[in-house]
Each structure stands twice: as structure tokens, then as C-alpha cells.
Amino acid sequence: MRCTSRIKEHLASYRHAIRGIVMAFRYEHSMTFHFAAAAAVVVVNSLLKVNQTEWLITLMLIGLAWTAEVFNTAIEKLADRISKEQDPLIGQAKDLASAAVLIICLFSVLCAIIIYFPYLSKKI
Numbered sequence: 001m002r003c004t005s006r007i008k009e010h011l012a013s014y015r016h017a018i019r020g021i022v023m024a025f026r027y028e029h030s031m032t033f034h035f036a037a038a039a040a041v042v043v044v045n046s047l048l049k050v051n052q053t054e055w056l057i058t059l060m061l062i063g064l065a066w067t068a069e070v071f072n073t074a075i076e077k078l079a080d081r082i083s084k085e086q087d088p089l090i091g092q093a094k095d096l097a098s099a100a101v102l103i104i105c106l107f108s109v110l111c112a113i114i115i116y117f118p119y120l121s122k123k124i
């Protein structure tokens, strides 16, 4: 395969991925909540002047939460394609996908408490 067509294919896959991100924000209402939470984290990090490691941890958690939500949406769409009828296995698959999002959100809250508590207790 010629180099230029490989580059074109590679660029096309970025286009598909960006379309996926736009779709996730348009059709998955939880993405708006994740976006608002991420914006709040950036504001709080800046106000409290957290250190570089704390910035890295919080940004990675934001990325993980968004990734889990996008996978959750993809699994929901695939499940709906297979059957719209009530099906216990589809129900379990959707519950498991939602569980992944909840787990990362709970751990993010825990990490936020551990990171922010020392800064806030100094201010009080």
C-alpha cells in the first residue's frame, strides 16, 4: 500500500473518532454532566493551585470517565441493534456497562476528596 493512501486511511480514522465524540455529546445526556464535572475540576485545580502530579491524576480520571461513558453508549447502541425486546442478557450487558461508569466516578470522587481535603483544611 502506498504511503499517501496509508496516511489518508489514518486521517479518516481520526475523522470517524471525532464523529463518535460529537455523537456521544449529542445523544448521551450523561456526557454533558461529565463535561460540567471536568470543567469544575479544572477550575478547582486552578484555584487551589494543585501540584503537577495532582493535575495528572485528575486529568487521567476525567479521561477514564469519558472513555467509560463512550464505551457504555457504544454497548447500549449495539444491544439495541441486537434486540429492542426485553431480554435478561441485554439488560445485564447494559447494567454492566453502566457499572463501569459508576465505578470510575466513585473512585474519582474518592481521589478528589483525598487531593482537595489538605488544601481546603489549610484554608479553613
Ligand SMILES: Nc1ncnc2c1ncn2[C@@H]1O[C@H](COP(=O)(O)OP(=O)(O)OP(=O)(O)O)[C@@H](O)[C@H]1O
Pocket: 030, 072, 076, 083, 084, 085, 086, 087, 088, 090, 091, 092, 094, 095, 098
Ligand atoms: N432490551 C432490554 N432488555 C432488558 N433490560 C433492558 C433492555 N433495555 C434496557 N434495559 C434495562 O434498562 C436499563 C436502562 O437502559 P437504557 O437503554 O434506557 O439506558 P440508559 O437509560 O440510557 O442508561 P445510561 O444512563 O447508563 O446511559 C438498562 O441498564 C437495563 O437494566
